[in-house]
Amino acid sequence: MNLRELQVVLVCLASRFGAAAVFPLLQQQLDKSVEFSTPVTSFRSLQEGVFLLRNDFPLYSGGVMHHAPLLVALMSSFNSNTLISLLFTCADSAIAYQLIAMAKCFQNLHLPAWVPGALYVINPLVLLSSVSRSSVVFSNLAISTALLSALQGKAVLSAASIAVAAYLSLYPLLLLVPILTLLPKDRFKTVAITFTTLAGLLLSSYKINDENWNYLFSTYGVIITFSKIIPNLGLWWYFFVELFEMFIPFFKAVFNLFVVSCIIPFSLRFHKQPFYAFILCLCWITLTKSYPTLGEGGFLLSFVPFFRPLFGYFRYSVISTLLFIHVSVLSPVFYHLWVDLGSGNSNFFYAISLVYALGLATVLVDLVWAMLRIEYDKGKPNLNLKLTPI
């Protein structure tokens, strides 16, 4: 770790911790905003869980807790506000460090290794998400640990991290498939360790939760069945507000299939570029999952600099940049019009979440196109050759 990389990590620590210390009210404001907090990730409900745990109330019978039991237990061991702030800050800084370490795994990046980390640090979406103390930070950390250790060939750590990520927010379990393409030699071992770890985590949660399995529905069932209908940046909540009751189970099934659908195809088609396949899968999950936040979008965008050699092929970079800028400005405005002023309605906000999805989709399409093009050009970018008119 050279001086510049140390600087990046230190700036990350200072900015997160400083923002939380200088603007103490910012955390609550962000935690109330639908862009950065959902019922399954918000710090408010985590705090409520800690309160319930400390007073020996059953955690999951009230229907307001959607965090994993071990996470609540971990948070309840932190007493002071500063310590909690430090925990989130450190988790975020660890991600920044891991991004730098990942950059070192690639020979032909054409970028100094500290750049992806630095971009992660200055990314406002990630910064705000971290300040809001959304538990997304932890699942992001687990995902990036899994990716880094897979790149370094450490199958055990990678498998365990995927299990932790899956334990925290379910969907990252799907990332096991691209991880397998990253670790072609220890496939069986990876799968075995992942499921053993996951089983261990679930069992210990069962023990912690007074030998009750009801946490399974509150944490994972809610994610799969979309049963907490609260506006968020995702694509699906609006359907459950508008649809007739009898169609709802069908659409629940379809939306869940949709999340799973592209994981295996991406991993198969791009098994020669496993890191890339992993990012595509991550993008797909971010796009189609049930309770997305801007924190996850920002985390995903931090991986785009790794595809520097493909930048020349990107066709929608201006469009996607503009889309992301406008989404982050307009979504609070439209939510305010709908919920506070009452002059707008839910269509306003849903329209913006569609625009956000479009932004993610343009990134996805651009990435796929660029990789297919560079395959066609046999690995040597030939920007002058025009396959399509543009």
Added chain:
Amino acid sequence: MALIEKLQRRIIDLGLLPRIVRFLPKLSILCGILGLCWLTLLLPLEGQYRHTYISENALMPSQAYSYFRETEWNILRGYRTQIKALEQKSSKERNEIVASWFQEFGAKTAFYEDELHGNTMYGVLHAPRGDGTEAMVLAAPWHNGDGEYNIGGTALATALSRFFSRWPVWSKNIIVVFSDDPEASLRSWVHAYHTSLDLTGGSIESAVVLDYPGSNDFFKYVEIYYAGLNGELPNLDLVNVAVHITEHEGMRVSLNGVSEEEMNERDYFAKMKTMMVGVKKMALSGVQSCYGNEAFSGWRIQAIVLRARGNDGPFDITTFGRIPEATFRSVNNLLEKFHQSFFFYLLLAPRYFVSIASYLPAAVAFSISFILAALNCVLKSGSSNAPVLSVQSLSAIIYFTIALLLSFALSILFSHWQYSSLLVFCNAAIACAPLIFGRKGTEASHSHQFKAVAFLYLSVVLTSLLVINFALAFGIGVLAFPLILVKAPTNSRQLVKNTILLLLSNPFISTLLFVNAFEPQLSGFILLPRLVQAWQKLGCWTWSVICIGWLPSWLLVACSSIPVLYQPTGGFGQRLGPSTKKTQ
């Protein structure tokens, strides 16, 4: 995606792309002009606007007979004589006397004491037929927006309350408010109602403010004001109901203070004028004198002001009283909230409106125009491939952050020390700086980056304002538009031209020029302190939007035409010099 792909191919087939890129500057100017023409010229044309209609069937305006007539005439006059005698007393004494009248006919009364904004009395008539969770407000400030003693309005509010209290039809509570003035004191009461008051009557659905200064029996016509703070408008149904009832009673309606001679004209130009006056009123609401509906903005309350105008005329004061009576009966009929999607409109005449889909393109055009200008700058600076990673754009972003922080500091500092002329002078000095420091020759790619960031930011600000405050978005779009025309100085004529353009698009200078030309109420430098006052007293954001949304872009464009500042030879100190000076 497929659609975009197809569109893209078609554009390439026709060879449009290089041409579009070449014409980008002209295109952006064209967009701006289109936006301006769309609103001013196109919308008042026959076929572009629609007849107003009542969207909520339950309202049924003027379907019931109005009973506020001769029987109430003497009671009203009695109250009026009494209130006229109270003119010299303090508002607290007046309120106590009026409260005793309210208690006589069985209303609950309470006082709200605000140290800054005086004493406010309000009475609650509980609904005989409802569950008391909803309320309608009748407000009569002791002094109206022009500072006149509101004898007719307060007497009418008292007489109407007495009249309402004897009626068993109400399903919503009626709250009658007597505040000192229709601005800060009424607003502080509304705020207190939603936070701290003990005597409340449920969520307020609608509010009608009565404004009838003087003790004359007769008046000529009725004025209706509806534009709330921060671009909020009451539901069009409420305005329609008021207009419908007023015209049903035979009176003529003028919107937003259109003068008596002009309100009878029905031609194209009259519609254009009424609409533009409405847009101006929306943009300047809270800054111009407020008549009372502004006080209710932000709490989902539909509020309008009814003003009686003229000392002589065919209509007597009970006729005026029948407007709130019938309006209250209409609102009383409501079973649900006011209808959705009837909150965004511009009125061209009391009975004609355009809805959001028709008028929004005007402001969108300005937003697009700034985006195109930004795109043009990005393409010209030649680093379009990786805009995030280039060092130049990073420096532009850093400068932009500095400009943003400076503007923010200025907005705070100016609200403490209001030296308008110094502020304007310093801004003019910055605008003139290119004349002294500017170098002729080709434009550096730095300056393009600066402008790209500035235009992009302005465009994002306009887009975010589009729906929330259309008039402000449109106004900033029009007034900041000359920024687009600032070009690289190739000769000294261009230098002078740049300076003039910068002067014209400066947030403070251009708004001052605008109000001095079009708003006689706000002549001279009075606008700037009034903007700050509106922010502090009423919570109107216009000042912050102008400072934080517009000024940074202007500063950046001004910087882009002074190469000394951002090129390596030590410009940073000079860059800070004029900006810190103007914050005094």
